[in-house]
Amino acid sequence: MSEKSKRQAAVPAWKIWANPIVARYARSRLRITGFGVQLMVVMLIAGFIFFAGRAAGVHQLNFDAVGAARGPIIPLLVLQGIVLLLLGTGQVAGGMTAELDEGVLDYQRLAPMTPLAKVLGYLFGLPIREWALFLATMPFTIVSVVQGEVPIHYFLQLYAVFVMAAILYHLTGLVAGTVMKNKRWAFLASMGMVFLLYTVIPQAAKFGLVYFKYLTIYPVLEEVLPFLLESRVGMVMEGYQQLMPSAKFFGLNLPQYVFTLISQAVLSFAMGLMLWRRWRKNDCHLLGKFSAVAIFAWLQAVLLGNSLPLVNQGDIFPSREFDRRFGRFLDTAAEGWSPAPAEALVMVGLYGLVTLFCLWAMIVLITPRTDDQMRGWRRARKFGKTGLPPLWDSATSTPWTAMMAAMGVGGWYFFAKSLMESRWYPGLDLTGGTLIAMVLVIFGGGLSIQALLEAKGKKYTGVTVLLVGMVPVMIAVIVGLNSDRLLPAAIWLAGMCPLLWPVYGAYMAIPIDDMPRDFIRAVPNAFWFWQGVVILLSGWLLVKLRESRKAIAEASKE
């Protein structure tokens, strides 16, 4: 052992190809026995799409050679999406959990590589087979693009966003794999996330939460689609495009692909930050308190920044899009479109709900467990401190929750105000009562969950959320379906559920007159009653939390 080891200089993290973790997975996941079969299948499918698409274009649809060459581009993109976005994400999450489960992850923790190099190693190493399969299909796409005379910058825009989306989803899969303990669940949950992102979540974009569509490749695909299709079909699409709004962020008019890249890059950074923290210190929270508040602020900024510029033109309303796409075809004489108040109600309610969800997610990430607090106190005492420094993972998350709740109320209020006081609703004004309702919903929902989580832990909170969040709604649905006379009772029962508070709160702002009389009376009464209960409950929980913190501080003196 006296022989001096011949160490080379550390490889910079950005040199992905020289990363030992990438090399390790290239060796195991690109073996001819496993990879070869998958490569053959993918090449067969890609080849079939390529040749069948061209043949159908020329012989069945009577496209010219250029138009027919464009035919396979979109089907190939779908295939690439399935391989890289869907299977790749599942592989990353499942592979990470498997490493954890087998126990070999500790070796990598001990490897003298920087946390960033380890994150990048797993990010590009675990899905290396999917990247290889994706690259194997690219020659078909490139031939189609060249022969189809697609302008190169549209091709580059589309694939830049596609690659960025793959990185974002793979990072999300890595986070899921780091947190989840079961390989199969991690695999399914990550693929489910991508599936939802492309099916359910874009629907939220139609109701004012425009930002969500920028987490997919849809915006840039819509923008470049006319140039990827046969020219006649493309012209029709282009006609639609001219009617569609471009990406706006407050006063900025950005190209769709630029804003999509920025949105995905910021979220990728957040995911990377979580992984970097975990690689640096195994038992720390995924996000620090300051980072969580910053990310929450960013989410509020993009939710508002993307939606507010669309209010004045009416482009934010779902009925406007429907009117533009189909209205003129259905009724050429249609004029004087205006949004219904119910649209604003749904949009305001949805904004509040998404804000509450984001707040809860951040609370779960930054709230310390009892164990963390105990260790934190002991450490603080050892260092001669009289309290826990507020940025430590073990410190309480109450003030940070309050800070994020204040941002959430601000964002929600501005969104509702911009919508209601726009030219579309001349009779509507935002009252002080609405602001109070918003404060109660966000602060009550946030602080009560935070106090419960910090004082009692995840299991207790989970069961409470299940009982309060789901059971009353289920009973309310059964009661409501039994008889119209029982509708007020159902509304009162459902009002207990925090998920419905933003909707009830939105109704405080935008009352819909053409609803049943019982409904109109029951919603405000139920809302204020339950908010009163929430004030008392939150106050009691915060007192209990204070007592619990004192008890932990005392116990830690041992």
Next chain:
Amino acid sequence: MSEQAIEIRDLRVDYGDFVAVRDISLRVPYGEVFGLVGPNGAGKTSTFKVLTTLMEPTYGEVSIAGLDIFEQAEEARELMGYMPDLAPVPSDLKLWEFLDFHANTHRLGNGKERRARVDECLELVNLLDKSDSWCKELSRGQTQRLVLAKTLLHRPKVLILDEPASGLDPLSRREMRMILQDLAKQGSTIIVSSHILSELAEMCSSICVMNQGELLASGSAEEVRSQLGSVERRLTAVVLGDASPVVSWLEGRNGVSGISADGTRASFNFVGSDEEQGRLLRDLATAELGLRSFEEGSSSFEEILVKVAEGNRES
């Protein structure tokens, strides 16, 4: 360079209310083979996890070769080799690939140089002929040896081995012990935990006994035996006639318990220092009870640790 290969000061590890390691401090000089022994739950693995940067303690300072492992974790990792208890291996790699990957993380030259080092380590643990086998095909003992080879790849200054012989048959244990003894001769500092205490006693230049997160004793094997053995010793007085008068004489004396007589032999337990024991026996010899000789039952390491563990359970 620091004088100590490993230095731990005021280390504490908590899991909620449970204190796994309670304010321990210890020093391991260079070139030492240091054994950490104790019953299950003594805090050995928690200490090792902190030492290897896998876990952050509640508080405490730990340095390896003078490097603060919390501030200079990456540099410290270059210097240490860690072999965990029941070490796992990946199922999708061959032996040489597994080792080559780790050689690569330690930047041990280009592909050819790494392969040479991999073969060298495989030969050291007698697995060179299985170089192209899959890791998952190895037996328990072979897996332990493979992980030891991985631990040795980058020629670490400090080897941290958590129960390296667990699950091994006697022959594999012997092989493992010989490999570690060779490494020690070559100057590596080794810190090892084991339940095979007699083997540790043979192999280690110093030993530390842990129980319930605390250090009970440390020093050479004999010193530790003496320190722990002094807690309770079994003494026997052999007399010329009936031993009953000796029993009467011993009753009620400080530190004496469990007195029994069998013909000419009176046996009893004694708790006290070596000086106190000397005084007691001198008084007995001068009491004119026909004393012919004394015997002291020497506790084996296993017996001592069984006592420690039993005390652990009772408390």
